[in-house]
Amino acid sequence: MEAELIAAVRRFNRTVTQRVGALDDEYMARARPLAQARLLWEIGPGGAEVAALRSRLGLDSGHLSRLLRALEGDGLVAVGPSEQAGGDGRVRIATLTGAGRAEWAELDERSDGFARSILAPLTGRRRERLVAAMAEVERLLVASMALIGPCPPGDPRARACVRAYAREVARRFDGGFDPARSNPVRDEELVPPAGVFLLATLNAEPVGCGAVKLHRGAPAEIKRVWVADAVRGLGLGRRMLSELERYAAGRGWTAVRLDTNRNLTEAIAMYRAAGYREIEAYNAEPYAHHWFEKRLAP
Amino acid sequence: MEAELIAAVRRFNRTVTQRVGALDDEYMARARPLAQARLLWEIGPGGAEVAALRSRLGLDSGHLSRLLRALEGDGLVAVGPSEQAGGDGRVRIATLTGAGRAEWAELDERSDGFARSILAPLTGRRRERLVAAMAEVERLLVASMALIGPCPPGDPRARACVRAYAREVARRFDGGFDPARSNPVRDEELVPPAGVFLLATLNAEPVGCGAVKLHRGAPAEIKRVWVADAVRGLGLGRRMLSELERYAAGRGWTAVRLDTNRNLTEAIAMYRAAGYREIEAYNAEPYAHHWFEKRLAP
DNA sequence: CATGAAGCCTGACTTTAGTCAGCGATATGG
């Protein structure tokens, strides 16, 4: 990786996170400790589960509890049981009181004010350029924050991705998609050593998946590569694919193949760009129109 | 200002400062408190004056002193007298010891590693785009961090700007520039109520200047508008100009004028773009070829 | 329904950050 690029990223980190970040904190903190303000903000007008707050803010359970107590003491927050029918009685939900909503609105206003103060000194054209560049940085940074790792196929996040995949496929295939008619994939096939299921997460939210089956005496087979709409076009599919290939190659497989539907044009383009070449049908998948293979470097 | 733009800036602030900023801190902090690590970093291999560190990091004198003591105790830093011939015996200089330099190098390495980790998940083309966008954001953010405010013309920073202005003008005018031949500007003329000298600063460093003289019974006169090379093209000259106009308008003047040399083409373009129109010579400035005037809204 | 895990809580800390008054040495301006 060129030193030039690294130096540029470092300059950015220094200037932007240090200066803007510090100012942002100042804008956030009103007569209140920063952690409390952040928490209040994160609860939001709609309320939030305590566990979600803990993971989003990365706080210790004791610390968070105390912060909630402080906000409750100031009459800004009410923490109560989940209240939902069939809800888990252990989880508690924090909601803003009237005063809390007022203070939240105040924070929102200040946040607007801060953004305004960044734009204010710039002329119209430069403003547009700054905003466009910021959007680009944000998009690509988000892409680089996504993590891809193995996950049991039975995990709720994995299930959610597979459901989303099935929904999308049902929408896009001519004549819909009936899982019962398609070649089945059983969970055991996606657990090492038979194969693996990889989950892509962004801030712990699942945003994509992919799996590979290591067939004995045959090329490994890639299945269920899917990326959430919100993060398409960031190269996540490509990363998922190469992680799956890496897994197969690491176990000694020298080729991977996959089947796909003619309507999934971007996927097909991605496979070609990633070095896959079209082959004859190797299975009888009723929804497939194209079959691809890629040889793996050992 | 459109809500669209503000929302984009806020999204950026959120993603970047919170996520990248927090990670940056983690990378910085090795078994050491963040403030100590930052201080060590800021001292750098070349050493630094204690006062400079205080202003750069925005720390309280007592706090900084204690941090220095802690680093000294760990054998990383040595604080000694200025040592320079004719140096101020009160100021002290912090320098890194061998161990300190080693730890500094380690921080440098980690900082590189962090930058690398941002770029690593991206493909080549996306990397280029991210870096380009980061550079753009940084440039424009720097522009919006510059502050313009009144400053006594005798202040060392003001003097430094005026000297830089004179050097540049000497380089660019045909046949150089001899201040003695030019229409003189006395300091008293640039102190309220006779006029004002404005200084543009970026992180407390002077990066530009401008002045206006409020002539009795005549249009106000703008002088010495100058912007440092490093921050040109960011609209700072334009901002300086409008601050000067605002000052004159605020005291009741309804027009400003100025003279300029034909070689300062960007300045001339800026005057025109800012609503100045060329007029007949109103003085006998030997270095001037163009004279401009702008009417001010009350 | 016994068992263990999960979710949230409190108590009892430590560490870090930050503030403020005042001191001793040095510099500066009349």
Place this chain on the structure above:
DNA sequence: CCATATCGCTGACTAAAGTCAGGCTTCATG
């Protein structure tokens, strides 16, 4: 040379952040 300011330092704080061990309640599971 005297008054006054500046620079860096120490002492004596407070506030905020963060850690860790347990305890109570609720849930899931055999």
